[in-house]
Amino acid sequence: MQKNLFQSRIRLRHLHCFVAVAQEQNLGRAAAKLTLSQPAVSKTLSELEELVGARLLERGRHGATLTPQGEVFLVHAVGVLEALGAAGRAIGPEEAPTLATVSIGTLPTAALDLLPNALGAFRETNSNTRVVVQTAANAMLLAMLKAGEVDFAIGRMADPELMVGVSFELLFVEPLELVTRPGHPLAIDGGASLEAVLDYPLIVSPRGTVPRHNTESFLQSRGLRLPANVVEMLSVSLARLMVQRFNYVWCVSSGAVRDDLEKGLLARLDLSTVGTEEPVGLLRRSESTLSASALDLISLIRNAATPQRGG
Structure with a gap:
């Protein structure tokens, strides 16, 4: 040049x-x-x-x-x-004050786990701020962030070439969980094996996502393979309904189901998923300057992540 x-x-x-x-x-x-x-x-x-x-x-x-x-x-x-x-x-000439806006990109799982408490607290101190939340897979979050469509994002690390101009701040590390409805045969038996899990219909993340890669690696490390007839989706709300109504087994990041598990609306299968842990954190453009409102929301998200980090 x-x-x-x-x-x-x-x-x-x-x-x-x-x-x-x-x-x-x-x-x-x-x-x-x-x-x-x-x-x-x-x-x-x-x-x-x-x-x-x-x-x-x-x-x-x-x-x-x-x-x-x-x-x-x-x-x-x-x-x-x-x-x-x-x-x-x-x-420029003074204009009528415009409503401040904070735009966030987030993984669907993190949206359920972190944002409700953070946004609730944010509303109390920033009632005149408009908040826009967009959920997407990690690759799309990075693209939206780098193109200036969101102020910051809650996502995962990616390959170095995709992290150009982006900083990552760790919030917590979360594993995958295998969950069902409380009355599922595998949940009642209490001694389910991975082989038995694969006999039931599975819901997993789409190809190309980190949870999907971790799911496949987890099974391969135990000499198993993901069946071809799985249901792939990013939608947490749809997967949740399907699991509650039918005999699906859902392989999902723990943050997406933490509240449902605590309330007994879903059941965690007693199977170790060691090795599926993945860091989740704040993604920001390295050279951007965020507004005071955006920084305030980031602080509240850090606070909301503290219990998960401790766990």
């Missing part, structure tokens, strides 16, 4: 276009978001890649994904746009 050429020819439209495609992971949706034609978006991206001197996005029939160089560039592009927005607000 020729520094002088890049600095003299780069335009805000290049950054807005690139960030929009990174957020939407699709040129058509990005074009609609920017009210531009798809060819215009494609041309702008090509101009940017020529200025940078590197391929930033891989385009295909299934969407657009960031290259390693694109991951690095996104960190700085989002930072530039945020800095310009802050500068405009600082020197």
